Amino acid sequence: MEAATLPLLGRENRVQHPTMEFDDFYRREFTGLVVLAAAVTGERQGAEDIVQESMLDAHRRWDRIGSYDSPRGWVRRVVIQRALKWSRRRLNEGRAALRSVAGGRIVSGAEDRRDPDLLEALRSLPAKQRAAMALHYLEDASVADTAEMLGVSTGTVKTHLSRGRRQLAGLLRIDADDAAEDGAADGNGRP
């Protein structure tokens, strides 16, 4: 999959260009944005809906957005906003209460067990921390760009990244250790 390396665009950077075809844009960006939405919400389920709604927003005003220097920058902002809103709703609905952090490990509802390990670990982070981590590690956004995108200070982003990095790395390390132990146990059990 194509790495997401396009620069973040502020209003002042929007440059008029010949409009690209929307369908081409959709095909090129949809999957990457679904990954981003999943990384921000911490759940695979719902990520496509978030991106689909955002693409629909772009489609409605494609005459304008299609001429931006980076239509993806616009859609990415909408995806992030929607994903954060989605996370707040999930929290409000009480579904997140099905999960709790116990001793640094996440106890997930049965419906979430199919998610990749990183998503499971991400759900232990606050939503904005997830967003900061996704922009920085998935989208290769700088601290300054991440701060601008989330509407917070660079200091806040650094705090999000520092805490998120340590918690996620710790959880992933535990998972890796568990996997290694399981593998060793399997190996020992075989004739």
Added chain:
Amino acid sequence: MDIDGSESTMDEADSERLRVAYRDLQTQVASTVDTEAGLDSMHDRATAGRRARRSIAAAVAVAAAVAVVGIAVVLGRSNAGDDVVADHGPPRGASTTIADECSLGRGARIYLQPTATDEQIATIRAALVASGAHGLDYVDRAATYREFRDIFHDQPDLLAASRPEDLPTSFRVSDPDAAGRIDWPAMRSLPGVLRVEPLARGCASMPAGPAAVPSAAASTTPADCPTRPGLADLGKLLPTRFDPVPLPGAGGGSGIGGPCTRHWEVPGDPGTHVTEFVGDSGVTVSSLGGAVVEAAGLDGWSWGHVEDGLWLADPSGRFVVVGYGVDEAEWRALIGELIKQP
């Protein structure tokens, strides 16, 4: 290595571990995404959304015009010799007033739902004929659209947003004697009938009918909430039938929307919701803030999109929010979120 250096090295290792994890996530999620199916689905929804927005945009324009001059002027021409057109329409539903029946006795125009079927239209025509309605004209879609274009010739945005199928066709009963023989309550109850409008004011003195304000039973709004003229009854003005509904928890200052909020639904369409902020709800167009992603002017009106629908605002800033394709829980969440905006 000092402590800072050790931490930095650890951070770098953690960062690398995370980059690998995110790349794995990309691979895993990408393998499950069907882009072409998503694109097809999006185009389907975009087409449906355009249809809904066009219809509502046209409805709002009609509502704005009706608020000023009455629907008979907007979509129906009064017959030559008729002195004055009504400046407010009769109440919907089976209820009637003296003023209503008196006006209709001088001739009437029966507007049909844009979705009315040929069979429904034939049934309505037959009922009118059976009532002895001589001088019956059917104003078809093309004629209605021509009228609409004449009236709004100076509003290209509106014309671009409106299509003939968005507008209600109608029967016109111009013979006063014939109109006086028609059973109007029965006529209004026929499937496919949108509303009935008098062609002329028939009474010297017209007492205020129930259409001036929503009925107490239907409204969730306390009597002391301020109202603005022209849109006192949203359900009357929008050419789609919106019925007022008491949303659980709404009204009385304790639920969503506060005491000066009214909620409406479209019968048979559980996915469409309307919330009307009639007073000091603390919500204004500007306070929608980030929720608004687009706005366009229309003769002093404006509208924009919120996540699950759109909002409409009259020139005074009072506005309504219309949602489609949402269930009640989602709608309550959206309205609740708007209310919380600073």
